[in-house]
Amino acid sequence: MAFTPTPRVLQLQQRLMAFMEEHIYPNETRHLQEAETLGPWAVLPVVEELKPKAKAVGLWNLFLPESEHGPGLSNLEYAPLCEIMGRSLLAPEVFNCSAPDTGNMEVLARYGTPEQQARWLKPLLAGEIRSCFAMTEPKVASSDATNIESLIQRDGGDYVINGHKWYTTGATDPRCQIAIFMGKSDPDNADRHRQQSMILVPMDSPGIEVKRSLPVFGFYGMPDRAAEVTFTNVRVPAANMLLGEGRGFEIAQGRLGPGRIHHCMRLIGLAERTLEKMCRRSLDRVAFGQPVATQGVTLERIAQARILIEQARLLTLNAAERMDMVGNKEAKTEIAMIKVAVPNMACQVVDWAIQVHGGGGTSNDFGLTHAYAMARLLRLADGPDEVHRNQIGKLELRKYR
Incomplete structure (x- = not known):
């Protein structure tokens, strides 16, 4: 099936990519330095400086479907936008589209009382807390x-x-x-x-x-x-x-479905950016008299990375469409499949990129160690691979009982 973005999504993609080029990518080194020097107990100034700029151009709360507080995109419409944001670890919070706030806002929007929404959802949507x-x-x-x-x-x-x-x-x-x-x-x-x-x-x-x-x-x-x-x-x-x-379990299932697919959307963007770094590095780096890109093993890994990313993207888009059509609960198989496939794909692509970069790939200079940490973490967060595989297997066997 061809997943063709709507005109509205195409416009948002263009605006989002322009914002990334102007504000996100040039500030990634600063973001890394602030995260390392100020630590997890501090507000990072670069994030707070960029949030008003994102809000001013309407790139805010893109994740929340059927909302008066954002564009009200479906999961399928949001997927390519989330992928763009996933290319940088700085981006999601700048657009108020980062975990765990996205999942918590969805919980409050779906299950919260008017009083709970007024007290907590409103300032979360505004990025104030x-x-x-x-x-x-x-x-x-x-x-x-x-x-x-x-x-x-x-x-x-x-x-x-x-x-x-x-x-x-x-x-x-x-x-x-x-x-x-x-x-x-x-x-x-x-x-x-x-x-x-x-x-x-x-x-x-x-x-x-x-x-x-x-x-x-x-x-x-x-x-x-x-x-x-x-x-x-x-x-x-x-x-x-x-x-x-x-x-609690009813709420958890309503919360974790979108959260899982958002993680996968972002990881596809992260893997795409990593493959780009891998290709550029392999073309520039010379070993034994020729670019690393000409080595058979490098060509094979680049090709396999492209295949894995495309497979993961199509699987994720299919899950997004399924969620839009039948709801999170009925789309549990598709959500479970991407939650296994996409983090494993991203881990593999980042690992190959580290190898191409050589020793420098294990430093923070190329952003690969943070990328691997994120991908590996997401093989555990929102349910480990083993739990999702067990669920997929049981659902498959159910067809034959």
Whole structure:
């Protein structure tokens, strides 16, 4: 099937690419330096300087479908735009299209009450605050979310929250004002998928401690702002409950579907940019009297990278169209397939690019180490490969039972 962008998307693509050329690519070195020197606990000035420029030209909140706060693009329309943003680790936040805020904004838009939306969604959409998503825990295998041990207990007009979370992306950001917290509100429920709830927890609540920033392959602050956070007798109003008790898994599925496909869209852009670097480096670098590009193994890897990227893009576009047609739940097979295929593809392409660059490829000079860290992280985030493969296999076998 041919996925032809609409005229509106083509126009947005042109504007987005022009913005990337003028503002994003020239500032990547600065972004890297600020991330390394200021660290994950600081606001990076370059990001804050570029946000108003993106908002002024209408390149803002592109991710949110059917929204009065953005262009209201479908998943299929958003895919090529997200891919462009994915070419740089600086870009997504500049356009207010970065995780975990995108997923949290979608949760609030889909499941939040008018009061919750006014208090938290509105400033998130404006880029005035940031948020985090507290689900994964260090003491259990969180790939099986029914293992989660954190508690959300009703006490009069409040809920009392206790839990130990980690890989809570965004928690170290000083602008982070709200967490979406997943824990057990009914641990004795016979249905393990009705034990969990999600609740909104202001980050300035007494009892919250952001204990440390967690590195990704030794990097702090980029490509992720992961953190370890404890919640000790944190008290929030009962009105902060999302959708109702026992509906945490329902919300999670609504949240993670778009989040997974957005990650894959961005990774395709990252892989595309990496292949470009690989080709340019192989043409410029001479070994044994000839450009590295002429070596048979290099040609084979470039060709295979192109094949893998095109396969991943088509698979992702198919998943996006399926989500638009039948919804996130019915498109679970397609979403699971791209969540396995795309990060593995990106890891392989970046690895080949590092090899072509030689020793320099293992430094930060070419942006390949950060690219690999992002790709490798996403083989675990939003569900590890093994979980998605098991789901795909079970769904396939179901056809023959």
